[in-house]
Amino acid sequence: MPSPRSAGLIAVVTAMTSLAGGPAHASGAAHASGAAHASGALRQEAAAVAIKEPTNLTELRREAQKAFQGIEDANRALKARQKQFDALEKRVAAKLTQLQGADQELAKVRQPLSEIVEYIYQDPAANSMGSFFPAGDGTSTLRALSDVNHIVAEQNNVVSDASKLLQQREQLAKEAQELRAENLLQEAQLDAEIDALRKRSNTLVKSLTRALVKLGVKVNANNRGTGACDPTRVDLAAQYPNGLLPRAYLCPLPQKGEELRADAAIAFADLNVAYQKRFGAPICVSDSYRSLPEQQAVYYQRPGLAATPGKSNHGLGMAVDLCGGVQIFRSVQFNWLEANSKRFGFIHPDWSYRSPFEPWHWEYDPKVGSLL
Ligand SMILES: [Zn+2]
Structure with missing residues (x-):
C-alpha cells in the first residue's frame, strides 16, 4: 500500500500525464539515473525475495542491512532528483524570461511599423506618397515606393518573428509541464520504494529478533x-x-x-x-x-x-x-x-x-x- 502522500502524488501525475496526452517525457537531463538505479535495486530486492528468504541469522542480518542501505540510497536519489529538478526549473524560468524580453522588444518595433503600414493601405493619398513623401521627380517616387515595399516586408518579418517566439514559448511551457509531471512521477516512485524497503527492513529485524529470542538471547x-x-x-x-x-x-x-x-x-x-x-x-x-x-x-x-x-x-x-x-x-x-x-x-x-x-x-x- 502506498502512503497517502504517494497515492496523492500518483493521482496528480496520472492527471497531468493524461492532460499532456501521453506518458511524460521531459527533455534530456530530466531522467535521473539515480532514480532508475534505485528502481533497479528494488526489482533485484523483489527477485531475491521470490527466490530465497533468509534462513539463518547471518542471512537475516545481511538482508536487513541491505534493505536499510536501500532506504538510504533511495533517499539520496530523491534528494539528487529534487536538486536536478530545481536546476532545470530555474533554467526554464530564465529561458521564459528571456523570451518575454524578446517579445517586448518585438512589440516595440511592431507597433510603429503596423501603424505605418495601416496608414499606407488605408489612405489612398499615402499610396501615391502625397503626404508621406514630398512630391518630386519620378526617381524620388520610385525610391519612395521601394521604401514602402521595404516597410511591408519588414512588417511581415516582424510578424513571422513574433509567431516563432510564440511557438518557442508554447514549446517551453509544454516542456516545463512535462518536467514537473516527470519529477512528480519519479518522486512518487522513490517514495513507494522507500516505503517498501522500510517495511522489508522492519520485518527482517523483527524476524531476526524472534530468532535470537529462540536461541535464548534476552534481547531486552x-x-x-x-x-x-x-x-x-x-x-x-x-x-x-x-x-x-x-x-x-x-x-x-x-x-x-x-x-x-x-x-x-x-x-x-x-x-x-x-x-x-x-x-x-x-x-x-x-x-x-x-x-x-x-x-x-x-x-x-x-x-x-x-x-x-x-x-x-x-x-x-x-x-x-x-x-x-x-x-x-x-x-x-x-x-x-x-x-x-x-x-x-x-x-x-x-x-x-x-x-x-x-x-x-x-x-x-x-x-x-x-x-x-
Ligand atoms: Zn580480548
Missing part, C-alpha cells in the same frame, strides 16, 4: 530496548567512543551477562549454533564488551596483556575472550574456530598469534561479515 535484558540487536543501527553505535557505548546499542549474547554490538552479537549467536552442533555445548565466553572503566581495570591488573584503555576492540563491542578449550593454542576447539569462524565474520587477528599471544581473543570483522 536490563531494559536496553528491543533495538539493541537491530543490525541497521550499527552506524549509530559506531559513533560512540571506545568503551562508552550506551546499553541501547549492545545486544546480549546467549551467554548470560555478555554483550556485543548488534552485528557482532548476531554473528556470534550464529557461530555459537555451529559450535554447539560440533561440540555439544555452547561457546564458553569469559569476556565480551568492556566499558572504559572495565578496560582500565583489566589494563592495570594485567599490564602488557590488555590493550590500552580506549584502544581495545572490546570497547567497541566487537571482541570476545573465549574459554572452554579455545584459550589453549591448537586445541580441538581452537582449531575448529580457526577453520570455521570466518564463515560467520569472526577472526583470530594476526597480532593475537604473537604479540601479545592471546589464543582466547576473537573479533568480529565487519569487512568479513559484509561479504557473507
Whole structure:
C-alpha cells in the first residue's frame, strides 16, 4: 500500500500525464539515473525475495542491512532528483524570461511599423506618397515606393518573428509541464520504494529478533530496548567512543551477562549454533564488551596483556575472550574456530598469534561479515 502522500502524488501525475496526452517525457537531463538505479535495486530486492528468504541469522542480518542501505540510497536519489529538478526549473524560468524580453522588444518595433503600414493601405493619398513623401521627380517616387515595399516586408518579418517566439514559448511551457509531471512521477516512485524497503527492513529485524529470542538471547535484558540487536543501527553505535557505548546499542549474547554490538552479537549467536552442533555445548565466553572503566581495570591488573584503555576492540563491542578449550593454542576447539569462524565474520587477528599471544581473543570483522 502506498502512503497517502504517494497515492496523492500518483493521482496528480496520472492527471497531468493524461492532460499532456501521453506518458511524460521531459527533455534530456530530466531522467535521473539515480532514480532508475534505485528502481533497479528494488526489482533485484523483489527477485531475491521470490527466490530465497533468509534462513539463518547471518542471512537475516545481511538482508536487513541491505534493505536499510536501500532506504538510504533511495533517499539520496530523491534528494539528487529534487536538486536536478530545481536546476532545470530555474533554467526554464530564465529561458521564459528571456523570451518575454524578446517579445517586448518585438512589440516595440511592431507597433510603429503596423501603424505605418495601416496608414499606407488605408489612405489612398499615402499610396501615391502625397503626404508621406514630398512630391518630386519620378526617381524620388520610385525610391519612395521601394521604401514602402521595404516597410511591408519588414512588417511581415516582424510578424513571422513574433509567431516563432510564440511557438518557442508554447514549446517551453509544454516542456516545463512535462518536467514537473516527470519529477512528480519519479518522486512518487522513490517514495513507494522507500516505503517498501522500510517495511522489508522492519520485518527482517523483527524476524531476526524472534530468532535470537529462540536461541535464548534476552534481547531486552536490563531494559536496553528491543533495538539493541537491530543490525541497521550499527552506524549509530559506531559513533560512540571506545568503551562508552550506551546499553541501547549492545545486544546480549546467549551467554548470560555478555554483550556485543548488534552485528557482532548476531554473528556470534550464529557461530555459537555451529559450535554447539560440533561440540555439544555452547561457546564458553569469559569476556565480551568492556566499558572504559572495565578496560582500565583489566589494563592495570594485567599490564602488557590488555590493550590500552580506549584502544581495545572490546570497547567497541566487537571482541570476545573465549574459554572452554579455545584459550589453549591448537586445541580441538581452537582449531575448529580457526577453520570455521570466518564463515560467520569472526577472526583470530594476526597480532593475537604473537604479540601479545592471546589464543582466547576473537573479533568480529565487519569487512568479513559484509561479504557473507
Ligand atoms: Zn580480548
